Amino acid sequence: MKPNVYITRKLPLPVVEKIKEVCEVRMWDEEDIPVPKEVLEKEIENVDGLYCLLTESIDKELLSKANNLKVISNMAVGYNNIDVDAASGKGILVTNTPGVLTETTADLTFALMMAAGRRLVEASDYLKAGKWKTWSPMMLTGQDMYGATLGIIGLGRIGESVAKRAKGFDMDVLYYNRSRKKEAEEELGIHYRDLETLLKESDFVCVLTPYTPETENLIGKEQLALMKSSAVLVNTARGGIVNEGDLYHALKSGEIFAAGLDVFKEEPISLDHPLLTLPNVVVLPHIGSASKKTRMNMANLAADNLLQGVERKTPKHLVNKHVIEEGLSY
Template identity: 55%
Template sequence: MKVVVTRQLPNEIIEMLSNRYEEVVVWEKEDEPIPRERLLREIVDADGLLTNLTDKIDKELLSQATKLKVVSTLAVGFDNIDVVEAKKRGIQVGHTPGVLTEATADLTFALLLATSRRLVEGMDVIRENRWTSWGPFLLTGQQVHGATIGIIGMGRIGMSVAKRAKGFSMNILYHNRTRHLEAEEEFDATYCSMDDLLEQSDFVVLLVPSTKETHKMIGTAEFERMKKTAVFINTSRGTNVDEDALYKALESQSIYAAGLDVFEEEPISASHPLLKLNNITVLPHVGSASIQTRLQMAKLAVDNTICGLEGKTLIHEVK
Protein backbone atom coordinates (compact mmCIF):
# COMPACT_ATOMS: atom_id res chain seq x y z
CA MET A 1 0.00 0.00 0.00
CA LYS A 2 0.99 3.63 -0.53
CA VAL A 3 0.48 6.31 2.12
CA VAL A 4 0.99 10.02 1.46
CA VAL A 5 1.91 12.26 4.41
CA THR A 6 1.63 15.97 3.59
CA ARG A 7 3.93 17.33 6.32
CA GLN A 8 7.23 16.29 7.85
CA LEU A 9 6.60 14.51 11.17
CA PRO A 10 8.97 13.03 13.80
CA ASN A 11 10.72 9.83 12.75
CA GLU A 12 8.97 7.70 15.36
CA ILE A 13 5.60 8.76 13.91
CA ILE A 14 6.58 8.04 10.30
CA GLU A 15 8.02 4.68 11.35
CA MET A 16 4.56 3.63 12.55
CA LEU A 17 3.61 3.69 8.87
CA SER A 18 6.86 2.73 7.15
CA ASN A 19 7.18 -0.40 9.31
CA ARG A 20 3.78 -1.57 7.99
CA TYR A 21 3.51 -0.35 4.41
CA GLU A 22 5.72 -0.57 1.37
CA GLU A 23 5.56 3.04 0.23
CA VAL A 24 5.28 6.05 2.52
CA VAL A 25 5.69 9.37 0.71
CA VAL A 26 6.44 12.26 3.10
CA TRP A 27 6.55 15.89 2.02
CA GLU A 28 9.99 16.96 3.19
CA LYS A 29 9.26 20.47 4.46
CA GLU A 30 7.76 20.94 7.92
CA ASP A 31 6.83 24.62 7.62
CA GLU A 32 5.52 24.71 4.05
CA PRO A 33 2.46 22.92 2.67
CA ILE A 34 2.90 20.35 -0.06
CA PRO A 35 2.38 22.01 -3.47
CA ARG A 36 -1.04 21.30 -4.94
CA GLU A 37 0.45 19.84 -8.11
CA ARG A 38 2.61 17.40 -6.16
CA LEU A 39 -0.31 16.30 -3.99
CA LEU A 40 -2.52 15.72 -7.03
CA ARG A 41 0.25 13.66 -8.59
CA GLU A 42 0.89 11.54 -5.50
CA ILE A 43 -2.77 10.92 -4.69
CA VAL A 44 -3.50 9.07 -7.95
CA ASP A 45 -2.27 5.70 -6.64
CA ALA A 46 -2.42 6.38 -2.90
CA ASP A 47 -4.33 4.13 -0.51
CA GLY A 48 -4.09 6.47 2.48
CA LEU A 49 -3.66 10.21 3.01
CA LEU A 50 -2.43 11.75 6.27
CA THR A 51 -3.13 15.44 5.86
CA ASN A 52 -3.65 18.61 7.90
CA LEU A 53 -5.74 21.78 7.85
CA THR A 54 -3.59 23.55 5.22
CA ASP A 55 -4.37 21.01 2.48
CA LYS A 56 -7.54 21.36 0.41
CA ILE A 57 -9.06 17.92 0.04
CA ASP A 58 -11.79 18.74 -2.46
CA LYS A 59 -13.76 17.04 -5.21
CA GLU A 60 -11.01 17.58 -7.77
CA LEU A 61 -8.47 15.76 -5.61
CA LEU A 62 -10.81 13.00 -4.48
CA SER A 63 -11.91 12.28 -8.05
CA GLN A 64 -8.30 11.43 -8.94
CA ALA A 65 -7.77 9.24 -5.86
CA THR A 66 -9.14 6.01 -7.33
CA LYS A 67 -7.53 3.76 -4.68
CA LEU A 68 -7.97 5.99 -1.65
CA LYS A 69 -9.49 4.31 1.42
CA VAL A 70 -8.92 6.87 4.17
CA VAL A 71 -8.18 10.56 4.72
CA SER A 72 -6.81 11.25 8.19
CA THR A 73 -6.28 14.86 9.25
CA LEU A 74 -3.93 15.92 12.00
CA ALA A 75 -6.49 18.38 13.37
CA VAL A 76 -9.83 18.47 15.10
CA GLY A 77 -11.35 20.71 12.40
CA PHE A 78 -12.11 19.27 8.97
CA ASP A 79 -13.61 22.18 7.04
CA ASN A 80 -10.80 21.82 4.47
CA ILE A 81 -12.10 18.35 3.53
CA ASP A 82 -15.11 17.68 1.30
CA VAL A 83 -16.50 15.05 3.66
CA VAL A 84 -19.69 14.54 1.64
CA GLU A 85 -17.70 13.77 -1.51
CA ALA A 86 -15.38 11.45 0.40
CA LYS A 87 -18.31 9.52 1.85
CA LYS A 88 -19.84 9.18 -1.64
CA ARG A 89 -16.64 7.47 -2.71
CA GLY A 90 -16.49 5.19 0.32
CA ILE A 91 -13.50 7.02 1.78
CA GLN A 92 -13.35 7.20 5.58
CA VAL A 93 -12.37 10.55 7.12
CA GLY A 94 -10.64 10.70 10.49
CA HIS A 95 -9.70 13.60 12.78
CA THR A 96 -8.10 14.15 16.20
CA PRO A 97 -10.57 15.56 18.74
CA GLY A 98 -10.10 15.28 22.48
CA VAL A 99 -6.31 15.11 22.68
CA LEU A 100 -5.86 18.82 21.98
CA THR A 101 -8.51 20.07 24.41
CA GLU A 102 -6.29 21.02 27.34
CA ALA A 103 -3.50 22.55 25.25
CA THR A 104 -5.98 24.71 23.35
CA ALA A 105 -7.71 25.76 26.57
CA ASP A 106 -4.29 26.70 28.01
CA LEU A 107 -3.53 28.81 24.96
CA THR A 108 -6.97 30.42 25.01
CA PHE A 109 -6.55 31.52 28.58
CA ALA A 110 -2.94 32.60 27.97
CA LEU A 111 -4.14 34.78 25.10
CA LEU A 112 -6.88 36.20 27.30
CA LEU A 113 -4.34 37.13 29.99
CA ALA A 114 -1.77 38.49 27.55
CA THR A 115 -4.33 40.66 25.79
CA SER A 116 -6.10 42.00 28.86
CA ARG A 117 -2.85 42.79 30.70
CA ARG A 118 -1.00 44.06 27.60
CA LEU A 119 1.95 41.71 27.99
CA VAL A 120 3.28 42.05 24.44
CA GLU A 121 3.13 45.84 24.68
CA GLY A 122 5.06 45.63 27.95
CA MET A 123 7.81 43.56 26.34
CA ASP A 124 8.03 46.07 23.48
CA VAL A 125 8.43 48.94 25.96
CA ILE A 126 11.49 47.24 27.43
CA ARG A 127 12.99 46.11 24.12
CA GLU A 128 12.62 49.58 22.65
CA ASN A 129 14.18 51.20 25.73
CA ARG A 130 11.01 53.19 26.46
CA TRP A 131 10.81 52.19 30.13
CA THR A 132 12.13 55.32 31.80
CA SER A 133 10.28 55.21 35.12
CA TRP A 134 7.52 53.47 37.06
CA GLY A 135 4.14 55.15 36.53
CA PRO A 136 0.90 54.60 38.44
CA PHE A 137 -1.04 53.87 35.23
CA LEU A 138 1.78 52.53 33.05
CA LEU A 139 0.37 49.72 30.83
CA THR A 140 -2.73 49.27 32.94
CA GLY A 141 -5.18 46.76 31.48
CA GLN A 142 -8.38 44.94 32.31
CA GLN A 143 -8.65 42.81 35.45
CA VAL A 144 -9.33 39.11 34.91
CA HIS A 145 -9.98 37.89 38.45
CA GLY A 146 -13.66 38.21 39.32
CA ALA A 147 -14.64 39.44 35.84
CA THR A 148 -17.41 37.98 33.67
CA ILE A 149 -16.42 35.64 30.86
CA GLY A 150 -18.83 34.75 28.06
CA ILE A 151 -18.03 31.47 26.30
CA ILE A 152 -19.65 30.97 22.90
CA GLY A 153 -19.56 27.22 22.25
CA MET A 154 -19.53 25.02 25.36
CA GLY A 155 -17.88 21.94 23.90
CA ARG A 156 -14.80 20.14 25.21
CA ILE A 157 -12.57 23.20 24.94
CA GLY A 158 -15.27 25.50 26.27
CA MET A 159 -15.59 23.29 29.35
CA SER A 160 -11.83 23.38 29.91
CA VAL A 161 -11.74 27.17 29.53
CA ALA A 162 -14.61 27.40 32.04
CA LYS A 163 -12.58 25.29 34.47
CA ARG A 164 -9.69 27.74 34.21
CA ALA A 165 -12.03 30.72 34.52
CA LYS A 166 -13.44 29.22 37.71
CA GLY A 167 -9.93 29.25 39.15
CA PHE A 168 -9.88 33.02 38.58
CA SER A 169 -13.24 33.39 40.36
CA MET A 170 -14.85 34.55 37.14
CA ASN A 171 -18.59 34.73 36.58
CA ILE A 172 -19.22 32.33 33.69
CA LEU A 173 -21.86 32.91 31.02
CA TYR A 174 -22.22 30.67 28.00
CA HIS A 175 -24.19 30.37 24.79
CA ASN A 176 -24.54 27.04 23.02
CA ARG A 177 -26.94 25.33 20.63
CA THR A 178 -28.27 23.45 23.66
CA ARG A 179 -27.91 23.87 27.40
CA HIS A 180 -24.90 22.16 28.96
CA LEU A 181 -26.05 20.97 32.37
CA GLU A 182 -22.61 19.68 33.36
CA ALA A 183 -21.12 23.15 32.88
CA GLU A 184 -23.91 24.65 34.95
CA GLU A 185 -23.47 22.15 37.78
CA GLU A 186 -19.68 21.98 37.84
CA PHE A 187 -18.76 25.61 37.15
CA ASP A 188 -21.97 27.45 38.05
CA ALA A 189 -22.14 28.60 34.43
CA THR A 190 -25.22 30.51 33.32
CA TYR A 191 -26.88 29.73 29.99
CA CYS A 192 -28.02 32.87 28.19
CA SER A 193 -28.90 34.30 24.80
CA MET A 194 -26.16 35.55 22.52
CA ASP A 195 -27.28 39.15 23.00
CA ASP A 196 -27.21 38.88 26.80
CA LEU A 197 -23.78 37.25 26.72
CA LEU A 198 -22.33 39.97 24.50
CA GLU A 199 -23.80 42.78 26.60
CA GLN A 200 -22.77 41.41 29.99
CA SER A 201 -19.34 39.86 29.38
CA ASP A 202 -15.99 41.47 30.12
CA PHE A 203 -14.34 38.73 28.04
CA VAL A 204 -16.02 37.16 25.01
CA VAL A 205 -14.39 33.87 23.98
CA LEU A 206 -15.35 32.25 20.67
CA LEU A 207 -15.00 28.45 20.58
CA VAL A 208 -17.39 27.20 17.88
CA PRO A 209 -16.55 24.98 14.89
CA SER A 210 -16.42 26.32 11.34
CA THR A 211 -19.76 25.65 9.64
CA LYS A 212 -22.13 27.48 7.30
CA GLU A 213 -24.08 28.59 10.37
CA THR A 214 -21.04 30.01 12.16
CA HIS A 215 -19.50 31.79 9.14
CA LYS A 216 -18.83 35.41 10.22
CA MET A 217 -21.20 34.95 13.15
CA ILE A 218 -19.37 37.73 15.00
CA GLY A 219 -19.66 40.97 13.05
CA THR A 220 -20.63 44.62 13.37
CA ALA A 221 -23.88 44.01 15.26
CA GLU A 222 -22.17 41.72 17.75
CA PHE A 223 -19.23 44.06 18.41
CA GLU A 224 -21.66 46.95 18.93
CA ARG A 225 -23.37 44.97 21.69
CA MET A 226 -20.13 44.40 23.60
CA LYS A 227 -18.89 46.64 26.38
CA LYS A 228 -16.32 49.30 25.46
CA THR A 229 -14.05 47.54 27.99
CA ALA A 230 -14.64 44.08 26.49
CA VAL A 231 -11.80 41.83 25.34
CA PHE A 232 -12.61 39.49 22.44
CA ILE A 233 -10.73 36.20 22.08
CA ASN A 234 -10.92 33.84 19.09
CA THR A 235 -9.19 30.46 19.12
CA SER A 236 -11.80 28.68 16.97
CA ARG A 237 -11.61 29.50 13.25
CA GLY A 238 -10.89 32.83 11.59
CA THR A 239 -13.84 32.47 9.23
CA ASN A 240 -16.19 32.72 12.23
CA VAL A 241 -15.40 36.45 12.52
CA ASP A 242 -15.91 39.38 10.15
CA GLU A 243 -12.38 40.79 10.25
CA ASP A 244 -13.39 44.13 8.71
CA ALA A 245 -15.93 44.60 11.49
CA LEU A 246 -13.35 43.59 14.09
CA TYR A 247 -10.86 46.10 12.72
CA LYS A 248 -13.43 48.91 12.92
CA ALA A 249 -14.40 47.93 16.47
CA LEU A 250 -10.77 47.96 17.61
CA GLU A 251 -9.74 51.04 15.66
CA SER A 252 -12.68 53.06 17.00
CA GLN A 253 -12.14 51.58 20.48
CA SER A 254 -15.74 50.45 20.68
CA ILE A 255 -14.21 47.35 22.30
CA TYR A 256 -11.05 47.34 24.39
CA ALA A 257 -8.89 44.71 22.71
CA ALA A 258 -8.78 41.38 20.89
CA GLY A 259 -6.62 38.29 21.02
CA LEU A 260 -6.54 36.05 17.94
CA ASP A 261 -4.91 32.72 17.17
CA VAL A 262 -6.80 32.26 13.89
CA PHE A 263 -7.55 34.35 10.82
CA GLU A 264 -9.81 34.41 7.78
CA GLU A 265 -6.81 33.75 5.54
CA GLU A 266 -3.78 31.96 6.91
CA PRO A 267 -0.96 32.79 7.08
CA ILE A 268 -2.12 36.36 7.66
CA SER A 269 -0.13 38.98 5.75
CA ALA A 270 2.17 41.21 7.79
CA SER A 271 0.55 44.16 5.98
CA HIS A 272 -2.96 43.26 7.18
CA PRO A 273 -4.70 46.31 8.75
CA LEU A 274 -5.38 44.42 11.98
CA LEU A 275 -1.66 44.11 12.65
CA LYS A 276 -1.21 47.88 12.62
CA LEU A 277 -3.35 48.25 15.75
CA ASN A 278 -1.84 48.29 19.22
CA ASN A 279 -4.88 46.82 21.00
CA ILE A 280 -4.57 43.36 19.48
CA THR A 281 -2.51 40.29 20.34
CA VAL A 282 -2.00 37.77 17.54
CA LEU A 283 -0.53 34.27 17.28
CA PRO A 284 0.11 32.01 14.24
CA HIS A 285 -2.57 29.34 14.89
CA VAL A 286 -0.71 27.56 17.70
CA GLY A 287 -3.66 26.60 19.90
CA SER A 288 -2.62 22.98 20.33
CA ALA A 289 1.12 23.55 19.97
CA SER A 290 2.52 21.83 23.02
CA ILE A 291 5.08 19.16 22.17
CA GLN A 292 3.15 16.50 24.07
CA THR A 293 -0.18 17.35 22.41
CA ARG A 294 1.16 17.51 18.87
CA LEU A 295 2.81 14.09 19.31
CA GLN A 296 -0.50 12.68 20.60
CA MET A 297 -2.34 14.20 17.65
CA ALA A 298 0.18 12.79 15.18
CA LYS A 299 -0.06 9.31 16.72
CA LEU A 300 -3.86 9.43 16.62
CA ALA A 301 -3.80 10.57 12.98
CA VAL A 302 -1.55 7.62 12.14
CA ASP A 303 -3.78 5.21 14.07
CA ASN A 304 -6.80 6.49 12.13
CA THR A 305 -4.87 5.96 8.89
CA ILE A 306 -3.94 2.40 9.81
CA CYS A 307 -7.51 1.56 10.82
CA GLY A 308 -8.81 2.88 7.51
CA LEU A 309 -6.25 0.98 5.47
CA GLU A 310 -6.96 -2.26 7.31
CA GLY A 311 -10.74 -2.07 7.10
CA LYS A 312 -11.34 -1.22 10.74
CA THR A 313 -13.50 1.45 12.35
CA LEU A 314 -11.54 4.66 12.81
CA ILE A 315 -10.81 5.74 16.37
CA HIS A 316 -12.31 9.16 15.58
CA GLU A 317 -14.28 9.29 12.34
CA VAL A 318 -16.00 12.37 10.95
CA LYS A 319 -19.67 11.47 10.69
Protein backbone atom coordinates (compact mmCIF):
# COMPACT_ATOMS: atom_id res chain seq x y z
CA MET A 1 0.00 0.00 0.00
CA LYS A 2 1.41 3.37 -1.04
CA PRO A 3 2.01 6.04 1.62
CA ASN A 4 -0.28 9.07 1.51
CA VAL A 5 1.13 12.58 1.11
CA TYR A 6 -0.35 16.05 0.88
CA ILE A 7 1.20 18.89 -1.14
CA THR A 8 0.17 22.37 -0.02
CA ARG A 9 0.66 24.18 -3.36
CA LYS A 10 0.39 23.33 -7.04
CA LEU A 11 3.78 22.06 -8.22
CA PRO A 12 5.24 21.52 -11.71
CA LEU A 13 3.89 18.28 -13.20
CA PRO A 14 7.26 16.43 -13.40
CA VAL A 15 7.76 16.90 -9.64
CA VAL A 16 4.25 15.67 -8.87
CA GLU A 17 4.72 12.64 -11.16
CA LYS A 18 7.95 11.75 -9.34
CA ILE A 19 6.08 11.71 -6.02
CA LYS A 20 3.14 9.79 -7.50
CA GLU A 21 5.44 6.93 -8.50
CA VAL A 22 5.81 6.14 -4.80
CA CYS A 23 2.86 7.79 -3.05
CA GLU A 24 -0.85 8.47 -3.19
CA VAL A 25 -0.96 12.24 -3.68
CA ARG A 26 -3.47 14.90 -2.78
CA MET A 27 -2.58 18.49 -3.66
CA TRP A 28 -4.00 21.96 -3.13
CA ASP A 29 -4.50 23.01 -6.74
CA GLU A 30 -4.29 26.80 -6.42
CA GLU A 31 -0.97 28.14 -7.67
CA ASP A 32 -1.03 31.57 -6.05
CA ILE A 33 -3.28 31.07 -3.02
CA PRO A 34 -2.04 29.35 0.15
CA VAL A 35 -4.01 26.35 1.36
CA PRO A 36 -6.68 27.43 3.88
CA LYS A 37 -5.99 26.45 7.46
CA GLU A 38 -9.17 24.40 7.77
CA VAL A 39 -8.25 22.37 4.67
CA LEU A 40 -4.75 21.69 5.96
CA GLU A 41 -6.11 20.68 9.36
CA LYS A 42 -8.27 18.04 7.71
CA GLU A 43 -5.62 16.81 5.25
CA ILE A 44 -2.89 16.39 7.84
CA GLU A 45 -4.92 13.96 9.95
CA ASN A 46 -3.94 10.77 8.15
CA VAL A 47 -1.10 11.54 5.75
CA ASP A 48 2.36 10.00 6.03
CA GLY A 49 4.12 12.95 4.44
CA LEU A 50 3.54 16.70 4.09
CA TYR A 51 5.18 18.80 1.36
CA CYS A 52 4.85 22.49 2.29
CA LEU A 53 6.09 26.01 1.65
CA LEU A 54 7.03 28.91 3.92
CA THR A 55 3.48 30.19 3.55
CA GLU A 56 2.15 27.37 5.73
CA SER A 57 2.35 27.62 9.50
CA ILE A 58 3.00 24.10 10.75
CA ASP A 59 2.50 24.80 14.44
CA LYS A 60 1.95 22.66 17.51
CA GLU A 61 -1.84 22.87 17.21
CA LEU A 62 -1.78 21.64 13.61
CA LEU A 63 0.70 18.86 14.40
CA SER A 64 -1.53 17.64 17.22
CA LYS A 65 -4.03 16.58 14.54
CA ALA A 66 -1.47 14.44 12.69
CA ASN A 67 -1.90 10.74 13.39
CA ASN A 68 0.53 9.13 10.92
CA LEU A 69 2.83 11.94 9.83
CA LYS A 70 6.44 10.84 9.37
CA VAL A 71 8.03 13.72 7.48
CA ILE A 72 7.48 17.41 6.75
CA SER A 73 9.34 18.50 3.62
CA ASN A 74 9.72 22.29 3.48
CA MET A 75 10.51 23.73 0.04
CA ALA A 76 12.79 26.41 1.49
CA VAL A 77 16.10 26.83 3.27
CA GLY A 78 14.48 28.45 6.30
CA TYR A 79 12.00 26.57 8.44
CA ASN A 80 10.76 29.12 10.97
CA ASN A 81 7.25 28.34 9.69
CA ILE A 82 7.51 24.92 11.37
CA ASP A 83 7.47 24.17 15.09
CA VAL A 84 10.46 21.83 14.90
CA ASP A 85 10.36 21.02 18.62
CA ALA A 86 6.72 19.95 18.41
CA ALA A 87 7.46 17.86 15.32
CA SER A 88 10.47 16.24 17.00
CA GLY A 89 8.35 15.44 20.04
CA LYS A 90 6.09 13.38 17.81
CA GLY A 91 9.00 11.71 15.99
CA ILE A 92 8.32 13.64 12.77
CA LEU A 93 11.26 14.40 10.50
CA VAL A 94 11.64 17.99 9.23
CA THR A 95 13.61 18.68 6.05
CA ASN A 96 14.63 21.73 4.03
CA THR A 97 16.33 22.59 0.72
CA PRO A 98 19.71 24.25 1.37
CA GLY A 99 22.47 24.79 -1.17
CA VAL A 100 20.46 24.87 -4.40
CA LEU A 101 19.44 28.52 -4.09
CA THR A 102 22.76 29.97 -2.94
CA GLU A 103 23.98 31.53 -6.18
CA THR A 104 20.54 32.68 -7.32
CA THR A 105 19.89 34.47 -4.03
CA ALA A 106 23.37 36.00 -4.09
CA ASP A 107 22.61 37.34 -7.58
CA LEU A 108 19.41 38.95 -6.38
CA THR A 109 21.11 40.40 -3.30
CA PHE A 110 23.65 42.08 -5.54
CA ALA A 111 20.89 43.28 -7.87
CA LEU A 112 19.07 44.88 -4.92
CA MET A 113 22.27 46.59 -3.79
CA MET A 114 22.66 48.13 -7.24
CA ALA A 115 18.99 48.99 -7.68
CA ALA A 116 18.72 50.73 -4.30
CA GLY A 117 22.14 52.36 -4.41
CA ARG A 118 21.76 53.72 -7.94
CA ARG A 119 18.03 54.55 -7.56
CA LEU A 120 17.09 52.45 -10.60
CA VAL A 121 13.41 51.93 -9.81
CA GLU A 122 12.99 55.58 -8.81
CA ALA A 123 14.68 56.66 -12.05
CA SER A 124 12.49 54.37 -14.15
CA ASP A 125 9.35 55.75 -12.49
CA TYR A 126 10.67 59.30 -13.02
CA LEU A 127 10.99 58.69 -16.76
CA LYS A 128 7.61 56.94 -17.07
CA ALA A 129 5.90 59.81 -15.26
CA GLY A 130 7.17 62.27 -17.89
CA LYS A 131 9.43 64.11 -15.45
CA TRP A 132 12.61 63.76 -17.53
CA LYS A 133 12.91 67.08 -19.34
CA THR A 134 16.66 67.50 -19.68
CA TRP A 135 20.02 66.17 -18.51
CA SER A 136 21.04 67.64 -15.18
CA PRO A 137 24.39 67.21 -13.36
CA MET A 138 22.92 65.95 -10.07
CA MET A 139 19.66 64.42 -11.27
CA LEU A 140 18.92 61.08 -9.52
CA THR A 141 22.48 60.66 -8.31
CA GLY A 142 23.11 57.57 -6.22
CA GLN A 143 25.93 55.71 -4.48
CA ASP A 144 28.89 54.02 -6.16
CA MET A 145 29.40 50.32 -5.54
CA TYR A 146 32.84 50.08 -7.11
CA GLY A 147 35.45 50.53 -4.39
CA ALA A 148 32.82 50.84 -1.64
CA THR A 149 32.80 48.95 1.67
CA LEU A 150 30.32 46.10 1.95
CA GLY A 151 29.25 44.73 5.33
CA ILE A 152 27.72 41.24 5.35
CA ILE A 153 25.72 40.18 8.40
CA GLY A 154 25.68 36.37 8.39
CA LEU A 155 28.47 34.65 6.48
CA GLY A 156 26.77 31.45 5.39
CA ARG A 157 26.80 30.05 1.87
CA ILE A 158 24.93 33.04 0.43
CA GLY A 159 27.07 35.53 2.35
CA GLU A 160 30.24 33.99 0.97
CA SER A 161 28.82 34.07 -2.57
CA VAL A 162 27.91 37.76 -2.20
CA ALA A 163 31.47 38.42 -0.98
CA LYS A 164 32.87 36.75 -4.10
CA ARG A 165 30.74 38.97 -6.33
CA ALA A 166 31.81 42.05 -4.36
CA LYS A 167 35.45 41.34 -5.11
CA GLY A 168 34.69 41.87 -8.80
CA PHE A 169 33.65 45.41 -7.86
CA ASP A 170 36.86 45.92 -5.88
CA MET A 171 34.81 46.31 -2.70
CA ASP A 172 36.33 46.07 0.75
CA VAL A 173 34.27 43.31 2.38
CA LEU A 174 33.58 43.14 6.11
CA TYR A 175 31.48 40.51 7.83
CA TYR A 176 29.81 39.82 11.15
CA ASN A 177 28.94 36.27 12.08
CA ARG A 178 28.11 34.25 15.17
CA SER A 179 31.58 32.73 14.87
CA ARG A 180 34.64 33.85 12.94
CA LYS A 181 35.49 32.05 9.71
CA LYS A 182 39.23 32.46 9.37
CA GLU A 183 39.45 30.12 6.39
CA ALA A 184 36.92 32.27 4.50
CA GLU A 185 38.81 35.41 5.56
CA GLU A 186 41.97 34.10 3.93
CA GLU A 187 40.28 32.64 0.87
CA LEU A 188 38.08 35.66 0.11
CA GLY A 189 40.22 38.46 1.51
CA ILE A 190 37.48 39.64 3.85
CA HIS A 191 37.65 41.05 7.37
CA TYR A 192 35.74 40.29 10.55
CA ARG A 193 34.12 43.14 12.50
CA ASP A 194 31.77 43.24 15.45
CA LEU A 195 28.27 44.34 14.46
CA GLU A 196 28.61 47.91 15.71
CA THR A 197 31.87 48.51 13.83
CA LEU A 198 30.56 46.89 10.66
CA LEU A 199 27.52 49.18 10.64
CA LYS A 200 29.68 52.28 11.16
CA GLU A 201 32.18 51.44 8.43
CA SER A 202 30.00 49.99 5.65
CA ASP A 203 28.60 51.79 2.62
CA PHE A 204 26.33 48.82 1.87
CA VAL A 205 25.00 46.41 4.51
CA CYS A 206 23.51 43.06 3.49
CA VAL A 207 21.45 41.07 5.99
CA LEU A 208 21.94 37.37 5.28
CA THR A 209 21.63 35.74 8.70
CA PRO A 210 18.97 33.13 9.53
CA TYR A 211 15.87 34.25 11.41
CA THR A 212 16.03 33.04 15.02
CA PRO A 213 14.87 34.40 18.39
CA GLU A 214 18.39 35.87 18.72
CA THR A 215 18.28 37.69 15.38
CA GLU A 216 14.73 39.05 15.66
CA ASN A 217 14.94 42.85 15.39
CA LEU A 218 18.72 42.55 15.11
CA ILE A 219 18.67 45.76 13.07
CA GLY A 220 16.60 48.41 14.81
CA LYS A 221 16.75 52.07 15.77
CA GLU A 222 20.11 51.89 17.56
CA GLN A 223 21.81 49.93 14.79
CA LEU A 224 20.42 52.13 12.00
CA ALA A 225 21.67 55.21 13.84
CA LEU A 226 25.21 53.82 13.60
CA MET A 227 25.11 53.64 9.80
CA LYS A 228 26.35 56.30 7.42
CA SER A 229 23.77 58.70 6.01
CA SER A 230 24.94 57.51 2.58
CA ALA A 231 24.55 53.82 3.44
CA VAL A 232 22.25 51.29 1.75
CA LEU A 233 20.65 48.42 3.67
CA VAL A 234 19.63 45.22 1.87
CA ASN A 235 17.67 42.33 3.41
CA THR A 236 17.25 39.10 1.45
CA ALA A 237 17.27 36.82 4.51
CA ARG A 238 13.99 36.89 6.46
CA GLY A 239 11.53 39.52 7.57
CA GLY A 240 11.64 40.25 11.28
CA ILE A 241 15.43 40.58 11.40
CA VAL A 242 15.08 44.24 10.46
CA ASN A 243 12.59 46.28 12.48
CA GLU A 244 10.41 47.71 9.71
CA GLY A 245 9.06 50.63 11.75
CA ASP A 246 12.56 51.76 12.70
CA LEU A 247 13.73 51.30 9.10
CA TYR A 248 10.88 53.46 7.81
CA HIS A 249 11.85 56.33 10.11
CA ALA A 250 15.55 56.00 9.21
CA LEU A 251 14.75 56.16 5.50
CA LYS A 252 12.16 58.92 5.86
CA SER A 253 14.49 61.14 7.88
CA GLY A 254 17.53 60.53 5.68
CA GLU A 255 19.38 58.75 8.47
CA ILE A 256 20.35 56.18 5.82
CA PHE A 257 20.27 56.62 2.05
CA ALA A 258 18.19 53.69 0.79
CA ALA A 259 17.08 50.12 1.31
CA GLY A 260 16.40 47.06 -0.81
CA LEU A 261 13.99 44.49 0.65
CA ASP A 262 12.94 41.08 -0.62
CA VAL A 263 11.46 39.87 2.68
CA PHE A 264 9.05 41.24 5.25
CA LYS A 265 7.73 40.40 8.69
CA GLU A 266 4.26 39.76 7.29
CA GLU A 267 4.07 38.34 3.78
CA PRO A 268 2.58 39.48 1.53
CA ILE A 269 3.26 42.96 2.86
CA SER A 270 0.16 45.12 3.22
CA LEU A 271 -0.25 47.67 0.44
CA ASP A 272 -0.77 50.40 3.04
CA HIS A 273 2.54 49.64 4.77
CA PRO A 274 4.49 52.90 5.30
CA LEU A 275 7.63 51.51 3.64
CA LEU A 276 5.78 51.33 0.30
CA THR A 277 5.29 55.11 0.34
CA LEU A 278 9.01 55.87 0.21
CA PRO A 279 10.92 56.55 -3.02
CA ASN A 280 14.23 55.35 -1.53
CA VAL A 281 13.21 51.75 -0.91
CA VAL A 282 13.17 48.99 -3.53
CA VAL A 283 10.73 46.23 -2.60
CA LEU A 284 10.33 42.76 -4.10
CA PRO A 285 7.83 39.92 -3.40
CA HIS A 286 10.28 37.41 -1.84
CA ILE A 287 11.85 36.32 -5.14
CA GLY A 288 15.39 35.64 -3.89
CA SER A 289 15.44 32.13 -5.36
CA ALA A 290 13.09 32.85 -8.26
CA SER A 291 14.95 31.59 -11.27
CA LYS A 292 13.30 28.75 -13.18
CA LYS A 293 16.29 26.46 -12.77
CA THR A 294 16.65 27.07 -9.04
CA ARG A 295 12.96 26.70 -8.23
CA MET A 296 12.84 23.39 -10.10
CA ASN A 297 15.93 22.22 -8.22
CA MET A 298 14.28 23.21 -4.93
CA ALA A 299 11.04 21.44 -5.84
CA ASN A 300 12.86 18.26 -6.78
CA LEU A 301 15.05 18.32 -3.68
CA ALA A 302 11.97 18.77 -1.48
CA ALA A 303 10.35 15.83 -3.30
CA ASP A 304 13.42 13.68 -2.68
CA ASN A 305 13.38 14.59 1.03
CA LEU A 306 9.69 13.72 1.20
CA LEU A 307 10.11 10.34 -0.47
CA GLN A 308 13.08 9.39 1.68
CA GLY A 309 11.08 10.27 4.78
CA VAL A 310 7.96 8.27 3.92
CA GLU A 311 10.14 5.30 2.92
CA ARG A 312 11.76 5.44 6.39
CA LYS A 313 15.14 6.41 4.99
CA THR A 314 17.19 9.27 6.39
CA PRO A 315 16.62 12.35 4.21
CA LYS A 316 19.76 14.06 2.96
CA HIS A 317 18.72 17.45 4.33
CA LEU A 318 17.31 16.71 7.77
CA VAL A 319 16.82 19.61 10.18
CA ASN A 320 16.12 17.61 13.37
CA LYS A 321 18.78 14.90 13.07
CA HIS A 322 18.44 13.97 16.74
CA VAL A 323 15.09 12.35 15.96
CA ILE A 324 16.93 9.70 13.94
CA GLU A 325 19.98 9.56 16.22
CA GLU A 326 17.87 9.04 19.32
CA GLY A 327 15.48 6.59 17.66
CA LEU A 328 12.46 8.85 18.13
CA SER A 329 11.01 8.60 14.62
CA TYR A 330 8.07 6.42 13.68
